[in-house]
Amino acid sequence: MEVPPGPRKNARGLKSPMRLYEYEGLDIFEGFGIPVPRRGVADSTEDALLIAGEIGYPVVLKAQVLVGGRGLAGGVKTAETPEELEELSASLLNSEIKGLPVHKLMVCEKADILNELYMGITVDGFSGKPVVVVSTEGGVNIEETARTSPDKITSFYCDPAFGFFPYQARMLLRRLGLSERLLTLFADVLVRLYRVFAQFEALIAEINPLVVLKTGYQGGLLAVDSVIEVDNSALSRIKRPMPELTERIENPLERKGREIGVTYVDLGGDIGIISSGAGLGMATMDIIGERLKPANFLETGGGITEELLYKCMELVMMKSDLRAIIINIYGGINPIHEGARGVVRYIKEHKVKLPIVAKALGNHQEETWEIFRDGGVHVITEAPTEKAVERLYELVGEE
């Protein structure tokens, strides 16, 4: 079964982490004493030239996009001269990397690399522990290394209440065969990275590559890249200035979803979906996806009110060429009768003619059905979502 094309985002969107740009991550690293290159951020070629002039050529231009695999996708270039920089910068700033527009470039000094190391810390879902991963073979092929040379990678599962100490870092790195000065330098950076991970409540904090310089520079190591994803649920208590999450959502409909407090993913089809949970929404897509195409994924989570579903209708209806809407909600924690009032208020105020199918079960179901029927909604009172999708086919026909 093929996944339809379209923007690729996690269906549990509100739970998906806030990603920091590489330059934001490097600023954080610097604040935690991790050696980083001289650099600047430019949103125009003029600014890029000014920054490069201060750093001195050659410089590396790095497209700032929130997606992995940037290097292999052509988002990193070296400029030897101002002329070259002008040309590269102009083309990068007008480009897209894996479907994301490049708004900013980071201009940084070109490191004199002896070799590349890797360190990353992430949350392991199954064990529920932070896991520290290190390798002596960093760079773009690190996942390949994990498959082909597992002896060059090692990991350590931390006790989340205990934290991660320098002795543990040294023990871990000895397993990779590191010794002497490199071991102590690497361990020092690793412990600092763990502090970033803990204090920013990160789901991932990664340096790839951490380069070993040919010439000694701030002790011989340099973090030339950063990946940080911060847990959305912790944003309000992180005691450091953080960028505004909503602002970095590119798609305007998805941004509006975030603003009203629901997970909205924009898709290519023409059937609107409103569901009261991520799992139910995904199942609805699975069932629709056999024969029709979803226009969006929307899930409310446990926060349904009359106002919220009114706004959800508004959001789903913003999509042009919609053919029908399917509403799939359960009354467990959600007062679905209140939600139904919001939907019907929207229908009446905007004289919506589009076919709308609603399956609603659970607490207050009878009241909910009555309200929906009053608004001309096709109500399904049986549990299988398949029944609701069948009704949808009857109403709109297949493609």
Place this chain on the structure above:
Amino acid sequence: MSILIDDNTRVIVQGITGKIGSVQTRWMVEYDTKVVGGVTPGKGGSTVEGVPVFDSVEEAVEQTGANASVFFVPAAFVLDAFYETVDAGIKLIVVVPEHIPVHDVMKIRAYALEKGVFALGPTTPGILVPGKGKMGIMPGSLFSPGRVGIISRSGTLSYEFAGILSEKNIGQSAVVGMGADPVVLSNLPDILKLFEDDGETDAVIIVGEVGGMQEEKAAEFIANGMTKPVASYIAGRFSPQGKRMGHAGAIIRGSAGTVKGKCEALGTAGATILKSPIEVLDWTADKDIH
């Protein structure tokens, strides 16, 4: 004896005086759950739905003999409330709220494991044992007593499956919401084991979804000697996938996480794979489960 909730289960509701806590207390009481008390610091001495409210869990346990707790505590206070509940000696905790910081969940998971506490959630609808009681937010009308166990990562899909079965008069022995967060307090194999060991359960449905490695680990458990029939639906076949940043996850998890991979793992282990929820009725007919 049913799993997790039986005649001896005495429940307190933490965050009982909140909007959601008080409404859900009413539903739990109406479902004949033995709700013996509630806790909201600062609101001790009052009552909600006829249930006495205490300032601390310790006091609630002393006064009521409570041995289980369900949380409707605001996400930011869950860490403190969870430690308090464990220290008061309660051995079964259901954490309903969503949006609890993952770093807090890692800590409470470690503490629960250390102290031998069975906990569920976060972001779980809880547990419902038809005819015995419920801890959480599952709407009672969709469930009926019987011998099929359901474990679901998604709350709404646990209702969907129970509803589909109940409409055909196939009852459930217990329905357990594992919780939808990246880190949960009990993993899928832990819950599967409860059903495998339960004399009132004949067969189990696993409702999973794309991402993580819970279903792959459940497949290992099944392959290592699960005797009861298992059916599994994994949501997300047509869901857009997240753009990935960083490598650490891929290095430690390998290829785990896709719907295809999960279905293959579970199928190889002997589970029946359901491509769509309604196919569960073919499975119950085929296996003569009723």
